[in-house]
Amino acid sequence: MATLILTNTVAQPSSRGQSVRVTLAQSQVQYLEELVLDAPVTVVSSSKTGYVQEIDLYDTSFLIKPKYPTTNLASNSTPEFIGVNETVSITL
Numbered sequence: 001m002a003t004l005i006l007t008n009t010v011a012q013p014s015s016r017g018q019s020v021r022v023t024l025a026q027s028q029v030q031y032l033e034e035l036v037l038d039a040p041v042t043v044v045s046s047s048k049t050g051y052v053q054e055i056d057l058y059d060t061s062f063l064i065k066p067k068y069p070t071t072n073l074a075s076n077s078t079p080e081f082i083g084v085n086e087t088v089s090i091t092l
Contacts, residue, residue, distance in 0.1 A: 045075050
């Protein structure tokens, strides 16, 4: 199994049970082609988990769905958002 560590470049709201979009820098766009739907994802700072729900090659981003409907995917430093420069770990 391989693990990708990717960095979010745009802060996004992270509400309980809602998916959150992770937008990549141009230097990481090539990794979008390696992603697969339903791959497990962890927000590194908070250890919150989810799954890749959608991959958007045009907008260089992907959606993460929380593993549990009662949790969000927020960063530790920004409790209501997944922050800029937040790293996510994806297991392929």
